[in-house]
Amino acid sequence: xxxxxxxxxxxxxxxxxxxxxxxxxxxxxxxxxxxxxxxxxxxxxxxxxxxxxxxxxxxxxxxxxxxxxxxxxxxxxxxxxxxxxxxxxxxxxxxxxxxxxxxxxxxxxxxxxxxxxxxxxxxxxxxxxxxxxxxxxxxxxxxxxxxxxxxxxxxxxxxxxxxxxxxxxxxxxxxxxxxxxxxxxxxxxxxxxxxxxxxxxxxxxxxxxxxxxxxxxxxxxxxxxxxxxxxxxxxxxxxxxxxxxxxxxxxxxxxxxxxxxxxxxxxxxxxxxxxxxxxxxxxxxxxxxxxxxxxxxxxxxxxxxxxxxxxxxxxxxxxxxxxxxxxxxxxxxxxxxxxxxxxxxxxxxxxxxxxxxxxxxxxxxxxxxxxxxxxxxxxxxxxxxxxxxxxxxxxxxxxxxxxxxxxxxxxxxxxxxxxxxxxxxxxxxxxxxxxxxxxxxxxxxxxxxxxxxxxxxxxxxxxxxxxxxxxxxxxxxxxxxxxxxxxxxxxxxxxxxxxxxxxxxxxxxxxxxxxxxxxxxxxxxxxxxxxxxxxxxxxxxxxxxxxxxxxxxxxxxxxxxxxxxxxxxxxxxxxxxxxxxxxxxxxxxxxxxxxxxxxxxxxxxx
Amino acid sequence: xxxxxxxxxxxxxxxxxxxxxxxxxxxxxxxxxxxxxxxxxxxxxxxxxxxxxxxxxxxxxxxxxxxxxxxxxxxxxxxxxxxxxxxxxxxxxxxxxxxxxxxxxxxxxxx
Numbered sequence: 088x089x090x091x092x093x094x095x096x097x098x099x100x101x102x103x104x105x106x107x108x109x110x111x112x113x114x115x116x117x118x119x120x121x122x123x124x125x126x127x128x129x130x131x132x133x134x135x136x137x138x139x140x141x142x143x144x145x146x147x148x149x150x151x152x153x154x155x156x157x158x159x160x161x162x163x164x165x166x167x168x169x170x171x172x173x174x175x176x177x178x179x180x181x182x183x184x185x186x187x188x189x190x191x192x193x194x195x196x197x198x199x200x201x202x203x204x205x206x207x208x209x210x211x212x213x214x215x216x217x218x219x220x221x222x223x224x225x226x227x228x229x230x231x232x233x234x235x236x237x238x239x240x241x242x243x244x245x246x247x248x249x250x251x252x253x254x255x256x257x258x259x260x261x262x263x264x265x266x267x268x269x270x271x272x273x274x275x276x277x278x279x280x281x282x283x284x285x286x287x288x289x290x291x292x293x294x295x296x297x298x299x300x301x302x303x304x305x306x307x308x309x310x311x312x313x314x315x316x317x318x319x320x321x322x323x324x325x326x327x328x329x330x331x332x333x334x335x336x337x338x339x340x341x342x343x344x345x346x347x348x349x350x351x352x353x354x355x356x357x358x359x360x361x362x363x364x365x366x367x368x369x370x371x372x373x374x375x376x377x378x379x380x381x382x383x384x385x386x387x388x389x390x391x392x393x394x395x396x397x398x399x400x401x402x403x404x405x406x407x408x409x410x411x412x413x414x415x416x417x418x419x420x421x422x423x424x425x426x427x428x429x430x431x432x433x434x435x436x437x438x439x440x441x442x443x444x445x446x447x448x449x450x451x452x453x454x455x456x457x458x459x460x461x462x463x464x465x466x467x468x469x470x471x472x473x474x475x476x477x478x479x480x481x482x483x484x485x486x487x488x489x490x491x492x493x494x495x496x497x498x499x500x501x502x503x504x505x506x507x508x509x510x511x512x513x514x515x516x517x518x519x520x521x522x523x524x525x526x527x528x529x530x531x532x533x534x535x536x537x538x539x540x541x542x543x544x545x546x547x548x549x550x551x552x553x554x555x556x557x558x559x560x561x562x563x564x565x566x567x568x569x570x571x572x573x574x575x576x577x578x579x580x581x582x583x584x585x586x587x588x589x590x591x592x593x594x595x596x597x598x599x600x601x602x603x604x605x606x607x608x609x610x611x612x613x614x615x616x617x618x619x620x621x622x623x624x625x626x627x628x629x630x631x632x633x634x635x636x637x638x639x640x641x642x643x644x645x646x647x648x649x650x651x652x653x654x655x656x657x658x659x660x661x662x663x664x665x666x667x668x669x670x671x672x673x674x675x676x677x678x679x680x681x682x683x684x685x686x687x688x689x690x691x692x693x
Numbered sequence: 694x695x696x697x698x699x700x701x702x703x704x705x706x707x708x709x710x711x712x713x714x715x716x717x718x719x720x721x722x723x724x725x726x727x728x729x730x731x732x733x734x735x736x737x738x739x740x741x742x743x744x745x746x747x748x749x750x751x752x753x754x755x756x757x758x759x760x761x762x763x764x765x766x767x768x769x770x771x772x773x774x775x776x777x778x779x780x781x782x783x784x785x786x787x788x789x790x791x792x793x794x795x796x797x798x799x800x801x802x803x804x
Contacts, residue, residue, distance in 0.1 A: 408791075442771055447747050464742045464776040494745035497774035505775050505794060514774060622777040625794060628727060629786025660781055 094207045098309065099199040102316040105323030106198060112327050113335050116363075120339060124356045128348045135346035144345040148338050153177055157421040161370060162249040164237065171234030173334075175227045182227070186220050202319070205278055206312050208285040221288035228278075229290055231271045239268060245369075252378070254369035254389050256330075257397075263329035266322040273318050277311040333366035337422055340364045350428040358432060361424045365392040371416035371426075376617050377409065380638035381631035388416040388426045395429070405626070407433045411635075412504060412623025413583040418613050427623075434506030434625075445513045448496050454525030456488035458557075461518075461541075463534030464497055465656040472533050472656050475679035476554055483566040488525055496521075498537040499544070501622040519545055531557045533675065535585035535655045536622065542589065553585060555595040555654045555674050562601060567678065575603040575684050578648040580639070580662065581615030582655035595654045595674055602677060603684060606646035616642060618653075620661030636665035644668060649686045652677055713761030720799040721758065725792050730785040731755050737779030737789055747772045751779060751789065758796070763803075770796050 121129065135141060150156045153174045159166030183201035187194055191208075194200040200207065237248065245253035256264065275294065278287060282295035326332060340360045348357050371388040378384050391406040407430040414427050453459070460480065462473040473489075480487045496518050502511035522530055522545075529550045532538050538553045545551075552560075561567050579599055585591050592612050599605055610616050619627075619635030640662055643651050651671045653659050663671045672683045721728040735752040743749045749772040757763065770793060779789040 443768060445772075447772065449746055464778050465781070467742075468740065468778055468781055494742060496746075497742055497776040501775040501777055501790075505790070507775070620781065622775070622790070625791050626725070626788065628788060629783075633786075657781075 094194055094197065094200060096203070096206070098206075098313045098316050099203055100316070101313075101320030102202060102323075103199050105320035109323040109326055116327070116336075117339055120356075120360055120363075123359060124343075124348065125351065128343075128346075128356060131348055132343065132346045135342070140345045140347075144342050147341050147345065151341065151421075152334070152337055155421070157423075158368075158370075161419070161421065164248045165241075165250070165368075165370075168234045168237040168241070168248065171230045172238070175231035175234065178227045179224060179231070182220060182223055186224075203312065203316070205281050205285045206308075208281075218288070221286050221291075224278075225288035225290040225292075228271065228275060232275065235268055235271050250369060250373060252369060252372045252384070254367045254372065256367070257393075259325065259397075260329045260367065263322060263325040263331050266318055266325060267331065270315070270318045270322060273311065273315040277308075277315045280305065280308045280311055330365070330367040333364050333422065336360060336363040337366075340422070344423075350425060350432070358429050361422075361426075361429065362392050362396050364422050365389065365396075365424055366422065367393065368421065370419050370421060374415045374419035374614070376413070376415065376619070376635045376638060377411070377627070377631070380619070380635040381627070382634075383409065383631065386410065388420075388424075391430070392424070392426065395433075404433060404436075408625040409627050410624060411583075411617050411619070411621040411627065413617035413621060414587050415583075415614060415617065418587055431504070431506070434504070435508055436506075442507075442510055445510065445517075448514075448517055450517055450520050451493075451495075452521060452524045453490055454488040454527060456486050456525060456527055458485050458487040458529045458531055459490050459522055459525045459527035460487050461490045461495065461498070461522075461530060461532045461534075461537060463491070463532055463537040463656065464495075465536070465660070466533045467491075467494065469656045469659050469673070471676050472659070472673045475673070475675040476531075476533055478679050479558065479561070479567065479675060483561045485561075487531075488527070490521060490525070498532075498534075498540050500536050500540040503540070503544075504623050505625060515540070515545060519547070522547060522549070529557075533656060533673075535582045535589065536657065539584045539589050553589075553591060553594075553654065555585075555598055556591065558674065558678055559594045559598050562598065569602045569678050569681060571601060572603050572681060572684060575650075576606050576646070576648050577603045577650045577652045577684060578606050578608050578643050578646060579611070580608075580618070580643055580651055580653040580658055581611055582653060582658045583615065583617050583621065585654055586615045587613055595652075598674055598678065599652055602681060603649075603652075606648050609642050609645060618655075618658040618661040619665075620657045622657070632661070633665065636661050640666040650677075650684045652684075708760045708762070710760075714763065715761055716803055717758050717763045717766075717796070717799050718761070720802070721792060721795055724795045724798075725788055727785075727787045728755075728792055728795075731787050732785055734784060736782045736784060737787075740778045740782045742776045742778055743772050743774050749773060751793070754796070755792075763800075766796065767800050770800075 124132065155166055155169040155173065158169050183204055187201045187204055241248045241253065275291065278291040279294035279298055282291040283299065287295055343357050343360055350357055367389050369389050372378055375387045377386045386406050386409045391403060394403040394406060410430050412427045417425055417427060460476060466473045496514055498518065499511040499514035502514060527549060529552060530541060530547060531552045531554055532541060533554045535553060538551065541547065541551045577599060579596060581592065596605060616639040617635060618639050619632040644666065648669060650669050651662055652674060653662065653671065654674045656673065659671050659673050669686055670683055676683055733752055733755060737751040738744060741749055741751065749769065754766065754769060773793045775790055775793065777790055783789055
């Protein structure tokens with residue numbers, strides 16, 4: 088009676104229990120994550136549901152969670168692998184429900200019925216005439232199976248899918264992974280056995296006919312459907328404790344992000360959502376120069392985020408303190424997890440001692456002038472840059488004042504990167520007073536690290552320019568016109584803070600292009616290399632940094648240029664120390680003295 | 694009678710290395726092993742951005758830690774702005790920024 092009324096069979100139990108478990112878990116998880124948002128962000132999220140942002144979110148969820156377009160752009164094979172499994176499985180579920188709605192509408196409300204439709208249809212001896220559904224179901228099953236095939240192959244040979252390294256998985260991920268892999272071959276097997284009675288298409292029918300040749304009775308039908316149900320159940324029960332949590336969480340993350348929710352200093356809210364959205368695909372491992380050059384594989388972002396989710400915070404802190412904060416991993420990440428912000432938040436969590444106010448730092452006013460120039464601490468180490476800038480200011484007749492000629496207060500970013508936000512604020516306030524007092528309308532700086540903090544944190548009512556932007560402006564106004572040097576070939580090294588992190592790629596290139604031919608480099612612009620000198624890292628050793636610098640030099644020197652041109656005093660100093668082959672020149676020096684581009688005769692190499 | 698060179702980084706005093714507190718030094722050697730490579734050349738102090746405005750002297754701090762004279766270190770070390778110049782000039786490759794941060798952490802743990 089019960090069996091007939093509900094089309095119940097014990098074999099649906101593993102699936103059904105798993106489904107109930109996962110739906111409850113995800114609902115509670117989503118509520119908890121939304122609850123953890125600050126009040127302001129909750130309002131923002133609420134508002135976004137009633138604006139056109141929600142449409143954008145839906146489109147993005149479709150593009151990223153089903154089609155995986157970003158991974159496609161990185162690597163087509165990897166993209167296809169993700170797309171085939173996600174889209175194929177999704178379409179199978181949708182089609183199964185459509186099928187039930189059409190052929191057994193009374194059963195539509197049973198959550199398990201569409202999944203086991205083929206099995207039940209066989210039992211009730213109903214016949215189906217939807218040949219097109221058989222074809223479509225087989226088509227999408229084949230699609231998923233091809234994706235699973237690639238996934239299995241990738242585990243053994245990651246290079247085939249363009250990954251030099253793939254993530255080392257823990258046991259919880261392995262169980263979920265093997266459960267996921269087994270779902271689809273088992274589905275094929277189960278459907279093939281039932282295809283003779285309940286129907287099938289090119290795939291299941293074909294397999295069914297092959298099986299019929301050597302197994303004649305249908306005693307094996309139930310065990311295969313049981314196995315299918317168990318695989319589904321296992322996957323659902325292990326999902327919350329594995330990497331596959333990224334599937335549901337990424338949707339929530341997209342909603343949060345499109346609602347305009349930003350990272351805050353505490354690292355809760357969106358950061359927590361990001362941690363769960365990490366699919367542990369391992370694309371960031373190859374992007375990380377700490378891994379490729381300094382051989383610190385366990386410091387890669389994927390392991391850092393896993394440590395935050397599963398391990399102790401102490402280990403995670405160790406990992407966070409090594410990172411150079413170059414953001415190459417964020418650029419590579421298909422989910423766009425802002426891992427450097429999570430690292431920053433963690434560094435802040437490490438409670439420092441009560442700090443005395445930095446009252447001993449003087450506020451030395453300067454000016455008045457139209458342009459205020461801040462060389463930055465690192466430019467004082469490479470004084471050629473600031474001397475060149477002073478000459479350029481004089482040559483162009485700019486009314487300028489040199490804010491830190493006799494040494495100045497640090498911009499505050501190194502302090503910030505070390506997690507000392509409050510002390511950084513104090514430095515910022517002091518510098519801000521000096522800048523505003525000068526009455527300037529433009530702040531020019533030679534250091535991209537300073538540039539970024541001036542632009543993002545100072546909230547200055549004046550124009551902030553990196554010197555490459557200022558020089559380009561002067562060239563466009565015809566105040567300086569450097570000569571093009573025929574036959575000189577240079578490469579440009581994108582400083583992380585100027586390029587990837589501030590989006591300034593074109594200005595320096597335009598300046599250089601007026602003077603010499605720029606050779607393309609294997610990794611540039613968004614994937615520009617880190618020189619290894621960045622103050623973002625706290626615990627990286629000198630030797631590890633040097634390995635990164637040497638790696639960057641090797642890639643930059645591949646087109647055998649006459650000089651490496653960069654736009655950052657820190658990059659200049661670090662790269663200079665790592666190569667003796669060619670001169671490393673800052674853009675300001677190059678404009679001031681083009682002779683520096685000449686390849687210096689190296690007695691050792693000749 | 695001691696020879697007067699006319700300069701010194703510490704006042705003359707006597708330290709009993711058997712009883713001097715070495716906890717800070719051990720902490721640093723454990724958490725920033727490059728501290729052991731310091732030869733006290735003073736490049737860090739010569740280039741120091743804070744040194745322009747204050748008496749911050751990393752070379753002296755290093756010496757004091759080695760001798761166990763860690764009292765009154767906190768206000769000194771907190772003059773550092775962490776700009777990282779000292780690390781760039783260090784001929785021995787000492788991670789000076791982490792030394793400064795580790796000293797602060799050690800002071801927190803040892804207090």
